[in-house]
Amino acid sequence: MSRRSAGSGRAMALSGLRVLELAGLAPAPLCGMILADFGAHVVRVDRAPRSAVGTDVQGRGKRSLALDLKRPPGAAALRRLCGRADVLIEPFRHGVMEKLGLGPEVLLHENPRLIYARLTGFGQTGKYAKSAGHDINYMALSGVLSKLGRKGENPYAPLNLLADFAGGGVMCALGIIIALYERTISGKGQVVDASMVEGLAYLSSFLWKSQNLGLWNRPRGENLLDSGAPFYETYKTSDGKFMAVGAIEPQFYDQLIKGLGLDSNKLPSQLSFSDWPEMKKKFASIFAQKTQSEWCNIFDGTDACVTPVLSFDDAPLHQHNKQRSSFIKNDQEEISPRPAPLLSRTPAVPSFKRDPFIGEHTEEILLEYGFTQQEIAKLYSDKVIESNKLKANL
Numbered sequence: 001m002s003r004r005s006a007g008s009g010r011a012m013a014l015s016g017l018r019v020l021e022l023a024g025l026a027p028a029p030l031c032g033m034i035l036a037d038f039g040a041h042v043v044r045v046d047r048a049p050r051s052a053v054g055t056d057v058q059g060r061g062k063r064s065l066a067l068d069l070k071r072p073p074g075a076a077a078l079r080r081l082c083g084r085a086d087v088l089i090e091p092f093r094h095g096v097m098e099k100l101g102l103g104p105e106v107l108l109h110e111n112p113r114l115i116y117a118r119l120t121g122f123g124q125t126g127k128y129a130k131s132a133g134h135d136i137n138y139m140a141l142s143g144v145l146s147k148l149g150r151k152g153e154n155p156y157a158p159l160n161l162l163a164d165f166a167g168g169g170v171m172c173a174l175g176i177i178i179a180l181y182e183r184t185i186s187g188k189g190q191v192v193d194a195s196m197v198e199g200l201a202y203l204s205s206f207l208w209k210s211q212n213l214g215l216w217n218r219p220r221g222e223n224l225l226d227s228g229a230p231f232y233e234t235y236k237t238s239d240g241k242f243m244a245v246g247a248i249e250p251q252f253y254d255q256l257i258k259g260l261g262l263d264s265n266k267l268p269s270q271l272s273f274s275d276w277p278e279m280k281k282k283f284a285s286i287f288a289q290k291t292q293s294e295w296c297n298i299f300d301g302t303d304a305c306v307t308p309v310l311s312f313d314d315a316p317l318h319q320h321n322k323q324r325s326s327f328i329k330n331d332q333e334e335i336s337p338r339p340a341p342l343l344s345r346t347p348a349v350p351s352f353k354r355d356p357f358i359g360e361h362t363e364e365i366l367l368e369y370g371f372t373q374q375e376i377a378k379l380y381s382d383k384v385i386e387s388n389k390l391k392a393n394l
């Protein structure tokens with residue numbers, strides 16, 4: 001397969017890599033989208049019979065094949081596809097793939113080079129391996145949720161960003177890349193058991209390993225980085241917007257104090273925990289006196305570590321983000337973040353086309369993977385695959 005991405009003419013880091021992503025909820029689609037953004041040929045294997053609408057809003061750069069895995073010819077078709085793929089991403093709880101006869105021992109036996117990535121909440125073993133769950137449950141089990149939240153309040157889940165996407169989608173992509181690198185040496189594939197509980201726990205290594213520093217020994221919401229400190233907080237401005245303050249180091253804290261028009265000689269020391277609640281009130285009353293843009297005029301260009309809290313409407317329009325083209329607009333005028341990180345020679349070149357409809361590429365994918373027209377016709381007549389050309393052409 002070409003080392004160049006279709007349409008862009010530029011080489012991408014993962015060009016030529018064949019990925020099969022079994023359609024799932026949120027984390028696996030992100031994992032597949034990252035690989036696609038960096039040049040992999042990602043096929044999303046959707047369910048047939050297909051539902052009226054898909055749930056994948058992260059289908060950028062992917063193609064869709066609609067296949068009924070519950071029927072033996074459908075499972076057999078996936079086995080054949082896996083025979084020619086580099087990576088399989090499966091997002092079901094433990095046991096589902098085995099029940100379909102598509103467990104790792106089967107697929108790796110047929111293609112020993114396959115990277116079989118299993119992206120789950122609880123992992124492949126253990127008491128909860130077969131239990132349903134969502135981001136908040138995985139966060140809870142990792143220990144991390146207990147650290148999140150304001151003083152006196154219940155633990156608070158910051159959307160489904162941490163377990164689903166950081167500990168799940170991104171960690172799984174990392175596992176796949178590590179396994180692919182190792183395959184260049186051994187020639188062998190392997191199973192990646194990507195548990196979101198463990199992915200997030202690993203991500204929180206800093207919290208675990210800094211416990212002896214005394215950074216977290218106060219109750220939730222009363223520590224340095226968990227909204228306890230006045231210099232690591234958000235503050236409302238006079239126009240109802242917010243500023244984010246992260247002035248941790250003394251030299252940056254001094255600049256914060258200066259920008260707020262305060263005299264450091266008349267204030268308690270920065271790390272006087274008992275004064276933090278009062279200092280917060282003081283900072284809040286000062287921030288409330290000016291608009292967000294007035295505060296930006298004061299703090300931009302300083303090292304006070306003060307930035308505006310931007311809405312989704314405002315973030316793409318901010319001068320800094322515009323200067324780096326940090327957000328992109330696709331052919332449907334939808335705005336989303338540009339893939340990160342930026343690679344100097346082989347950056348990601350995200351697709352600007354709309355996401356695929358379920359089953360839009362069924363036939364072309366099967367042909368590409370070596371199925372004959374007769375075999376495809378049989379799969380159609382057996383109702384094992386579906387095509388969605390009509391909708392795609394509307």
Ligand SMILES: C[C@H](CCC[C@H](C)C(=O)SCCNC(=O)CCNC(=O)[C@H](O)C(C)(C)COP(=O)(O)OP(=O)(O)OC[C@H]1O[C@@H](n2cnc3c(N)ncnc32)[C@H](O)[C@@H]1OP(=O)(O)O)[C@H]1CC[C@H]2[C@@H]3[C@H](O)C[C@@H]4C[C@H](O)CC[C@]4(C)[C@H]3C[C@H](O)[C@]12C
Nearest residue numbers: 025046047054055068069070092093120121132133134135
């Ligand atoms: C954004 C919303 C999603 C929120 C995410 C949430 C916060 C999360 O945490 S996601 C992470 C969930 N956990 C995991 O992924 C861990 C691993 N997986 C699991 O544990 C489980 O899969 C499960 C618990 C998540 C689900 O369990 P379930 O019992 O359903 O599934 P499994 O046991 O795994 O088994 C799967 C079965 O399916 C069969 N299968 C699979 N593929 C095929 C196939 N090709 N053919 C045939 N059969 C197949 C398989 O064999 C298994 O069968 P058995 O059970 O018999 O063994 C979004 C949630 C809803 C979205 C909205 C909605 O969709 C409507 C709109 C749609 C529109 O397009 C977009 C807007 C929407 C409003 C949409 C918006 C968002 O996407 C949502 C809100």
